[in-house]
Amino acid sequence: MMARFLPILAVAAALVLPLATSNTYFHHLLVLWMLYSLLALSLNIIVGYIGELSFGHAAFFGIGAYTAAILGMNFGFPGFPGLLMAGIVAGAFGFVIGYVALRIEGPQFVILTLGFGSIIFTTTNYWVDLTRGPMGISNIAPLGVGAGFELSSALDYYYLSLLLVVAFAYACHALMLSRTGRAFIAVRENAQLAASLGVDVFRTKLLAFVVATAVAGVAGAIFAHYLTVITPEVMSLNYMVAILIMVIVGGRGTIAGPILGALIYVGLLELLRATGALRMVIFAALLTVSVIFLPGGLVSLWRRFADRSTVRTARQAQVEAGE
Amino acid sequence: MTILSVNTLTKKFGGLTAVSDVDFEVQPGEILGIIGPNGAGKTTLFNMLAGSMQPTSGTVHLKGQNITGMRADRIARLGVARTFQITSLFPALSAHDNVRAATYRTKKTGWMASIFRTATYRAEEADVDRDAMAALHFCDLAGHADDNAESLSYGDQRRLEIAIALAAKPALLLLDEPAAGMNPEEGQRLVNMIRKIRDNGTSVLLVEHHMRVVMGVCDRVVVLDHGEKIAEGTPAAVVDNPDVIRVYLGREAVSA
Numbered sequence: 058m059m060a061r062f063l064p065i066l067a068v069a070a071a072l073v074l075p076l077a078t079s080n081t082y083f084h085h086l087l088v089l090w091m092l093y094s095l096l097a098l099s100l101n102i103i104v105g106y107i108g109e110l111s112f113g114h115a116a117f118f119g120i121g122a123y124t125a126a127i128l129g130m131n132f133g134f135p136g137f138p139g140l141l142m143a144g145i146v147a148g149a150f151g152f153v154i155g156y157v158a159l160r161i162e163g164p165q166f167v168i169l170t171l172g173f174g175s176i177i178f179t180t181t182n183y184w185v186d187l188t189r190g191p192m193g194i195s196n197i198a199p200l201g202v203g204a205g206f207e208l209s210s211a212l213d214y215y216y217l218s219l220l221l222v223v224a225f226a227y228a229c230h231a232l233m234l235s236r237t238g239r240a241f242i243a244v245r246e247n248a249q250l251a252a253s254l255g256v257d258v259f260r261t262k263l264l265a266f267v268v269a270t271a272v273a274g275v276a277g278a279i280f281a282h283y284l285t286v287i288t289p290e291v292m293s294l295n296y297m298v299a300i301l302i303m304v305i306v307g308g309r310g311t312i313a314g315p316i317l318g319a320l321i322y323v324g325l326l327e328l329l330r331a332t333g334a335l336r337m338v339i340f341a342a343l344l345t346v347s348v349i350f351l352p353g354g355l356v357s358l359w360r361r362f363a364d365r366s367t368v369r370t371a372r373q374a375q376v377e378a379g380e
Numbered sequence: 381m382t383i384l385s386v387n388t389l390t391k392k393f394g395g396l397t398a399v400s401d402v403d404f405e406v407q408p409g410e411i412l413g414i415i416g417p418n419g420a421g422k423t424t425l426f427n428m429l430a431g432s433m434q435p436t437s438g439t440v441h442l443k444g445q446n447i448t449g450m451r452a453d454r455i456a457r458l459g460v461a462r463t464f465q466i467t468s469l470f471p472a473l474s475a476h477d478n479v480r481a482a483t484y485r486t487k488k489t490g491w492m493a494s495i496f497r498t499a500t501y502r503a504e505e506a507d508v509d510r511d512a513m514a515a516l517h518f519c520d521l522a523g524h525a526d527d528n529a530e531s532l533s534y535g536d537q538r539r540l541e542i543a544i545a546l547a548a549k550p551a552l553l554l555l556d557e558p559a560a561g562m563n564p565e566e567g568q569r570l571v572n573m574i575r576k577i578r579d580n581g582t583s584v585l586l587v588e589h590h591m592r593v594v595m596g597v598c599d600r601v602v603v604l605d606h607g608e609k610i611a612e613g614t615p616a617a618v619v620d621n622p623d624v625i626r627v628y629l630g631r632e633a634v635s636a
């Protein structure tokens with residue numbers, strides 16, 4: 058019962074949360090939280106559901122951001138159709154890269170995604186004619202529908218990205234209750250057995266990869282419109298690792314996990330602002346500790362707690378049955 | 381119509397010929413046993429039939445359709461299910477979820493339908509649950525539906541593998557040493573199960589070392605040795621075959 062209402066409560070809390078203060082910096086952090094949540098939820102499809110480790114995800118976030126920025130700058134493309142285009146372009150890159158990389162399994166796949174991510178990062182840095190290089194693109198127009206209605210405040214962006222996070226989280230939830238989702242998990246748990254049951258392992262992974270990269274692209278596009286500036290920095294190694302930290306520390310393969318992971322990331326980034334470069338060391342340590350001591354991520358703590366009562370009753374029943 | 385027809389099937393690993401010019405057929409409603417000493421090529425033969433290994437030469441036809449060298453998932457979708465010699469499950473999932481995943485082949489509604497919770501989706505999910513419970517029941521595992529696969533006893537795990545294969549509703553079931561490591565009582569349970577599977581209309585190809593199981597359940601037996609078929613016939617005829625006796629010499633298994 059509790060589990061049924063928890064998501065609704067969480068959404069209600071998220072809706073009223075920004076009203077607690079008019080502090081715009083707090084609102085800004087909330088926007089980052091939501092956009093990173095969307096990004097982490099998308100990576101979770103790859104890392105959590107089909108069980109492949111991808112380091113390249115920041116690149117697709119960047120591709121989406123740059124697609125929106127370039128379409129707006131060079132072609133006067135309006136915001137909302139631009140979001141769609143950003144998703145399509147990032148998904149198309151995801152298709153091509155996934156098509157090449159997903160045939161290869163294990164550590165080589167991880168290295169390939171790192172390679173592709175670095176190539177895209179470097180290209181963005183050096184293809185100055187298209188991307189303006191390390192300077193980045195600034196003065197990106199805010200999201201809007203024509204001139205009359207524009208998202209102008211952080212609050213507007215927060216509600217937009219919250220809407221997308223809720224919609225995508227629901228889609229992930231539905232996925233896990235569908236035939237397609239069972240195929241994802243089957244591929245993750247035992248690819249050979251999955252194939253023997255009729256699952257096209259490669260196509261299933263590719264579907265997951267394209268969906269994940271397309272959603273990352275949309276998140277990137279909103280990020281670009283919101284900040285009005287985009288630089289290649291969003292595709293750097295720091296970001297590649299950051300998204301993985303959100304998913305793994307939060308709890309891969311769950312819906313609450315990546316959202317919690319994004320919150321922790323944004324929160325810690327603020328708390329540790331004074332420590333400068335040391336931050337990355339702390340994040341890396343966090344990832345290591347989490348992988349060793351809490352492989353299910355922080356959400357698994359909750360589950361452990363919630364399961365304890367049911368486990369005990371099951372054992373009780375066994376004892377009574379004379380085990 | 382003949383379910384499975386294997387012609388001059390051969391597999392070479394470099395200089396080693398693991399399966400050599402093997403021919404046989406499986407008829408509808410038949411339980412065909414494949415026996416032979418260790419390294420005879422039984423698993424290699426299975427892997428070629430199921431698509432997880434490419435034959436060097438020869439052909440395999442399923443209900444008249446040429447499936448030689450087809451990918452494993454495509455052959456599975458045509459109605460062939462298999463178990464593996466080394467236990468192969470989804471260890472972290474519950475027994476029920478293991479079997480639910482195996483209904484993949486017989487269902488078709490996708491992700492979009494689940495998002496909108498369409499009537500078709502809900503009806504199909506109810507089917508998935510029902511099919512999965514039926515397969516668990518069939519394999520005497522209904523009481524373990526919520527247990528993780530990895531927490532089951534060895535015998536239960538082996539029967540869960542069969543439940544998984546059955547949930548795919550195959551026309552042909554390939555079992556690779558399902559009785560390995562089972563005690564006699566579990567072996568007998570397995571024999572009854574395999575008979576029931578056949579009675580429900582699935583043809584069975586059974587690789588087995590336990591002679592008791594082979595003798596008890598197979599309609600016909602193919603004997604492999606060093607990749608070659610050295611005998612074929614009813615279980616009673618095969619155990620009297622001098623070549624088979626020679627191959628199994630010193631193994632009390634034959635007379636068991």
Ligand SMILES: Nc1ncnc2c1ncn2[C@@H]1O[C@H](COP(=O)(O)OP(=O)(O)OP(=O)(O)O)[C@@H](O)[C@H]1O
Pocket residue numbers: 393396398416417418419420421422423424425465
């Ligand atoms: N992938 C492979 N590469 C090289 N040789 C292989 C490979 N797979 C099997 N073999 C060899 O092929 C021969 C047949 O092996 P196979 O596993 O098919 O025998 P089997 O009849 O299933 O034996 P067992 O009863 O021990 O399961 C053996 O000599 C084995 O070493």
Ligand SMILES: [Mg+2]
Pocket residue numbers: 422423424465
């Ligand atoms: Mg074998």
